[in-house]
Amino acid sequence: MDTTIRDYYSRGGELDRLSAGRGRLELLRTRDVLRRRLPPPPGRVLDVGGGAGVHARWLAADGYRVRLVDPMPLHVEHAGAIDGVQAVLGDARELGEPSAAYQATLLLGPLYHLTGRDDRIAALREAARVTAPGGIVAAATISRYAGLYDTLVRGRYLEPEVRRITHAEIVTGVHEPFDQDLFTLAYFHHPDEIVAEFAEAGLTGATRYALEGAAWLFADRDSWLDGDERTAGLMEALRAVEQEPTLFGISSHLLTVAGVE
Numbered sequence: 001m002d003t004t005i006r007d008y009y010s011r012g013g014e015l016d017r018l019s020a021g022r023g024r025l026e027l028l029r030t031r032d033v034l035r036r037r038l039p040p041p042p043g044r045v046l047d048v049g050g051g052a053g054v055h056a057r058w059l060a061a062d063g064y065r066v067r068l069v070d071p072m073p074l075h076v077e078h079a080g081a082i083d084g085v086q087a088v089l090g091d092a093r094e095l096g097e098p099s100a101a102y103q104a105t106l107l108l109g110p111l112y113h114l115t116g117r118d119d120r121i122a123a124l125r126e127a128a129r130v131t132a133p134g135g136i137v138a139a140a141t142i143s144r145y146a147g148l149y150d151t152l153v154r155g156r157y158l159e160p161e162v163r164r165i166t167h168a169e170i171v172t173g174v175h176e177p178f179d180q181d182l183f184t185l186a187y188f189h190h191p192d193e194i195v196a197e198f199a200e201a202g203l204t205g206a207t208r209y210a211l212e213g214a215a216w217l218f219a220d221r222d223s224w225l226d227g228d229e230r231t232a233g234l235m236e237a238l239r240a241v242e243q244e245p246t247l248f249g250i251s252s253h254l255l256t257v258a259g260v261e
């Protein structure tokens with residue numbers, strides 16, 4: 001892993017990133033989609049780039065046998081302490097896992113950091129290889145336009161260097177590292193690119209889901225996430241438009257899911 005990315009994650013930001021605000025929305029929606037697409041528990045789930053185990057935790061609680069792979073020792077240490085989760089060091093491009101061993105393989109993060117297309121295809125091919133027929137591969141991507149909206153909403157867009165980086169990434173997809181507040185070296189997908197990448201890795205018939213839709217940009221976003229009836233209403237509304245292609249690019253994240261034959 002690039003040292004810039006390693007330095008970013010070594011600060012421990014992943015340990016609680018999904019517990020509040022936009023991260024909480026990402027968690028709720030990722031779980032909402034995956035619970036509808038995963039084969040029923042108990043089955044084996046490989047959580048590649050699983051970070052500190054935020055998804056591994058609820059997957060294990062749902063009854064899955066979860067193995068997490070991540071290149072960051074800090075993440076592996078935290079995830080390995082979760083009940084029912086095995087965590088090991090590894091890289092999405094070359095998994096030290098047997099073929100057809102999992103009912104689901106998740107890539108909820110590695111594709112963000114593989115800026116080269118060949119590397120992303122290699123990671124998807126590996127995911128397909130380790131997944132048993134009848135299982136699924138699910139991969140999260142960051143929208144090509146997320147940085148633009150993010151810097152606008154957070155008032156950073158008017159900084160000349162931030163504006164330059166933001167405009168470059170809209171064209172190339174490559175998000176240059178700038179400061180800790182604006183993520184790290186990453187690749188931001190155009191919504192149509194990921195389907196072609198899945199197909200090239202042998203994963204056909206992929207379905208895309210907009211995770212946050214436009215809701216991550218709501219000024220009163222956090223008030224929708226208290227776990228009450230408004231949260232249920234927001235989940236229902238986002239579900240209603242999650243597969244609408246004209247709305248994919250506004251979502252911060254897209255989840256793409258394909259069955260393995």
Ligand SMILES: C[S@@+](CC[C@H](N)C(=O)[O-])C[C@H]1O[C@@H](n2cnc3c(N)ncnc32)[C@H](O)[C@@H]1O
Binds near residue numbers: 018050052054069
């Ligand atoms: C934004 S975090 C997401 C963590 C977690 N999956 C989640 O959704 O909260 C991205 C994760 O991808 C991991 N990662 C980066 N490059 C990777 C690679 N080549 N193979 C596997 N994981 C990688 C990072 O260490 C980090 O834990």
